[in-house]
Amino acid sequence: MIGISQFRFPTDIRFGVGACSVLTEFARKYKVNRPLLVTDSGLPETEAFSLAADEMDRVWPGEYMKFTGVHPNPTDQDVEDAWESYAQGDCDGIVGLGGGSALDAAKALRLKVAFPEMALPEIPLAELPPTLIPMCAIPTTAGTGSEVGRSTVITIRQVGRKMVLGAPPLMAEMAILDPELTVGLPPNLTAWTGMDAMTHAVEAFVCPVFHPMCDAIALEAIRLVRLYLPRAYSDGADIEARGMMLIAAAMGAVSFQKDLGAAHSLSHLLSSEFGIQHGLANAIALPAVVLFNGEHDSSQYERIAGALGCSEPSDDPALWVADFLNEFNRSIDITQRLRDLKIPRENLPELAAKAMEDGCHLSNPRQCTESDMLRLYKEIW
């Protein structure tokens, strides 16, 4: 019996060098006359910011506002502060510019604009209007794919925990993927964010949700990361590699419409408790989760092994994939161990308990208990 599924790929994506010029079209199509540019505090120093700001100046001369106060792992306070700027500036649209944090804060701001009286966690996601205030998303990293995603991850200060707010209207109306904006990303962040894209695609593919379209997209994202991440890592100015990594990141995020898995639960806690960069935490967690899932069903990794370049059928595809990922991490200088990141071993039980509260593992192909989480943390420690 086939149940009813929903497939949505609505984001208008513009890709290519100089793609920021289509902000003109965003302004016209969505009647945006006074946008708020939402970004993080580090970005105004960068070449990416200058390139985007030049286009903003051209399209909205003297008519746009800036909010540059988004923190890494953005909080609800960041969103409240952005809302102040938005309201004071009498804005009518949003341009999100930056990595996942800036884009997620920009998306959450759209919720706040729709429900200005409510605190973020109280906003009824099921009652959102079909369209929110128009948003254009411009990523400056290639990893989270937040520009095409329908969710935003915000840390709620009162409970000290990351909250995933997801609903289809949260998808940006337009995403601009301009490889020139990612050229200045340093090698370590290139590697880490790239492995976030890889983790999205691998976890989405094995996630037990019926979505053959996303499965195909996930496999291509995996192939692209394998081919282009090492190039973007070793030569940041390789514009073809930068461009294909932006495509891979967007595809990875489209594929996780299906959902994610246990690697993201393990990594969310490493970020919120120890400030480990999200992609780095995923890169370390993913091979262990592949082996763990493979103990129950290794064959689900067969096509992933193929996308990673495995030409011979393998008796244990999960083992092949995990070995490949460990070697791939090494090739882009990603550490394999939590101990190298100064995470105390005695904290692992507490981390495991908290990881159980993270929703991502609920869609892992193999059910995880708290002791499984602890075992996985110990394996990567």
Ligand SMILES: [Fe+2]
């Ligand atoms: Fe992620």
